[in-house]
Amino acid sequence: MALASQDGPAIETRGLTRVFQSRKGFLFRERTRTEALKGVDLTVERGAIFGLLGPNGAGKTTFTKILSTLLLPTDGTALVLGHDVTKETEWLRPRMGLVLGGERGLYNRISGRDNLRYFADLYGVPLAERERRIREVLERVDLLDAADRRVEEYSRGMKQKLHLARGILHRPEILFLDEPTIGLDPKSARETRKLIRSLVSDGVTIFLTTHYMFEAEELCPKLAILSKGRIVARDTVDNLRALIxxxxxxxxxxxxxxxxxxxxxxxxxxxxxxxxxxxxxxxxxxxxxxxxxxxxxxxxxxxxxxxxxxxxxxxxxxxxxxxxxxxxxxx
Amino acid sequence: MSGAVADGYTGRRSTYASLRLAFLLFMADPQWLIPSMIAPVIFGLVSFELFRGYGHYYLTYAILGAGMMSMWGQTLYGSGWATGQDREFGTLEPTIQAPTPYLYVVLGRVLWNVVSGLLGGLIVYLVVVAAAGSPPALPDPLAFVVLFLFVMLTLAAVGVVFAAFYVYTRYAGFIQNVGEFAFYVGTGCMFPVVLLPFWTNPIALVFPPTWALDALRYASIPGYVGFSWGFWPDIAGAIGTTAAYLLLAGSVFHRVERHVLEEGNLDHY
Known part of the structure; x- marks a missing residue:
């Protein structure tokens, strides 16, 4: 296993391509081929929030899933913290957090605290610290009072907060947030953005995908725009203004x-x-x-x-x- | 905050976490009462009536028939189905993304299913004994209990492999539903495999429970006529096929994970 370079970029992709093939029908199978990413080259520095903007179907979630080791690319390379996402998952997974968000992805019939306990164990959070760490993240996302209620009783905003709590529970070095405020009311969305900013001040690199422009403008010093599987621009917001x-x-x-x-x-x-x-x-x-x-x-x-x-x-x-x-x- | 990498999962801790989660989900969902508590009562009563009057050891046949009927579903079906639920809940992605190999998660669930399956077996025993008004005549009660547990473990080994199918494809539930009755009859859960046409026997021997159930009947029912090779070869066959299934599971899970990451279907349900 290669040693991680502390100075290198947080994310580096070269020619990243992903093709999805699906089949329809039983007797006469029709094959469809979708090129979700078309040779994406992207470098993201450490210790800041980097935004990836793009319309629905641009390839944002596909890109995020490849970087977070949930999907293999068809071609090209992707390094996170200097490690290959296809070959060094054992090294990478404890160091990365992923928040896909939405209503799914949680065990709804048990409490928020029990959800976090389960994932704390799977992530190897030290047993002696587990309960303190759970309390800490629940406080941070303002869910402590609801911690022992079943998740099915949570509002959408509360579920999103629980997703975030799970994402940071094991103190990752890099956090992938896929549309973290989608569907949230303005107050919850603002609280979520506040939390995201506070994570950066703790030294976490955050890779955020969104299609809310004000959110990207507020949170991301640098961002890229992904359209139809290609990066069409990458810079600071001011430089992008100049670009157009x-x-x-x-x-x-x-x-x-x-x-x-x-x-x-x-x-x-x-x-x-x-x-x-x-x-x-x-x-x-x-x-x-x-x-x-x-x-x-x-x-x-x-x-x-x-x-x-x-x-x-x-x-x-x-x-x-x-x-x-x-x-x-x-x- | 960053840089503090967790001290690492352990297989034992992850397995226990998964077992605990399975228990919590079981307790939280009243629908589980049906297969785990109510079905064994019904199976026990039906089996008692079915075998009543068939010789001195009919109670043992009744207990084994109904016990296996309730346990195999809990242990084998439940192990795979839990992974299907992970797909449905959307929890398969975060679980696979965690550093713990998914095999440990499956093992925890299988262990819970073994425990709840044993509970079902115990209910069947109590129901049959209550219906008959006396306990079954067992030549060696301790051997019966040990072998009963052993059968559960062989079912669990098949359950682990089945769970891999649920990770592999969202259609695993459909495949399992189609095959469950054939598996149930074909492995001798309800009655000895030797009563089936001969051509089914080689297929049945691919599954560990077939061997273990035959051994259990040899140990519990004097005069039982099962496979001609007798008790000890049954035990050896059960151990051998169970080990093969566990080895297969270890290898299959790694390949299956690779496959689903290539296909990108972890969030499909």
């Missing part, structure tokens, strides 16, 4: 615009890109502004034949970045 054409966005709405007017807008100083979007009878133009020269007034002046014109400026959001990049990939 600037950190300012001006939105213009009216019942229609002529091609001539679009050409005028494209010619304004600092406008790097215009995205058009129809909603009902209206048309929205979204202008990415690379430099500070073009203003709301400047745009209004450039469209004199529109008395009902609505123009507003806002900061380019991660959602803009995401939609631009994923949309380009889809095209």
């Amino acid at each position: 054409g600037g950190d300012r966005t001006i939105e213009v709405e009216d019942y229609g615009f002529e091609d001539r007017e679009l050409a005028v807008l494209r010619g304004l100083p600092g406008v790097s890109k215009i995205v058009t979007e129809e909603f009902g009878p209206m048309l929205r133009l979204t202008l990415r502004i690379r430099t500070g020269e073009t203003t709301v007034d400047g745009v209004r002046r450039s469209l004199p034949g529109h008395p009902e014109l609505a123009v507003r400026e806002r900061r380019t959001s991660l959602e803009d970045v995401y939609l631009d990049l994923v949309d380009e990939e889809v095209r």
Whole structure:
């Protein structure tokens, strides 16, 4: 077994590919082939939260399961903490936590505490520390009062907290969180994000998949966008804004615009890109502004034949970045 | 917080944890009362009526028939089914992802099923004795008890291999449901295998309980006519096939885990 490098990246994948093959029918079997990951190269540094964004079916869960040793890749390599996820599972599994979340994955007929006891034993949490450790994580996720109630009586948010408690019970070095706040009410989601941040301050590397943009923007200094099995961008949020054409966005709405007017807008100083979007009878133009020269007034002046014109400026959001990049990939 | 890797699981601790979980789930789910407490009473009464009047040792036949009927389901069926439940609950993924080899988890469940199967056997014994008004004439009660336990262990060995099928495919329950009656009759749970057509005997001998049950009948029923080779070769056959099943299970689990990680079907149910 190779020695773990403390300085190397937390995650390193090269050409990671995963193909799913399934069969339908009994007598006349129809084979379907789905390429969930198409040669993913990704490096994640230690000791921070790294976000993986992507639409449904992009391959986020597949990628997470490969990294957490629950799925084998069809091709390529994946190292976690410097160790091969396909060959060194014995070394890796005690050092990683996985939170897949959702309503499933727990023994509903027994208490939350008994669920944690069982997994503490499977993870080899020292017996002398087990009860103290369980109490500690239950306190941390604010479930101590409900610890001895059956899980089937828990709300969805409480189950999600229990998933998290199980994920950190054995003090992993790296924690994989697959959409940890999906389906949670705003208060529970906020508490979960607070907990995730606190784990990083303890030195845990967190790999988070989500399709909530504000969550990624709030939690992840760096992130990658996965679309149709490929990484389409990887950087800080600010650099991703620059990548799609600037950190300012001006939105213009009216019942229609002529091609001539679009050409005028494209010619304004600092406008790097215009995205058009129809909603009902209206048309929205979204202008990415690379430099500070073009203003709301400047745009209004450039469209004199529109008395009902609505123009507003806002900061380019991660959602803009995401939609631009994923949309380009889809095209 | 990070960097503090757990001091390592042990097989014994993981097996005990799994046994304890099986007990907690059993206690939490009233449906288990039917196979573990109520069915043995019914089996005992039916078997008593079925064998009544068939010679001096009919009570022993009745106890063995009904006892095996209630125990084999608990021990063999329960061991595999518990893994099927893991699929249904979505707990198979976190359990496989834990450092403990899944085989230990299965062993814990099998041990619990042995305990609950014995309870079923005891209920059958008490019901038959109560119905007859007297205990069975056993030449060597201690040998009967030891061999009874031995039969349970041979059933458990088959249960471990069955559990591997449940990890392998979500359709294992269907396969087991189709095969359970053939297995039940074919291994001599209800009546001796030698009463079946000869061509079934070689198939029956592939399963450890066939040998162990024949040995148990030899030890409990004077004049019993089972396999012509007699008691001790039965014991040797039972030990040999049980060891083969356990070795097979060790190897199969490793391969099965690899296979399901390739297929990516751990969360299918």
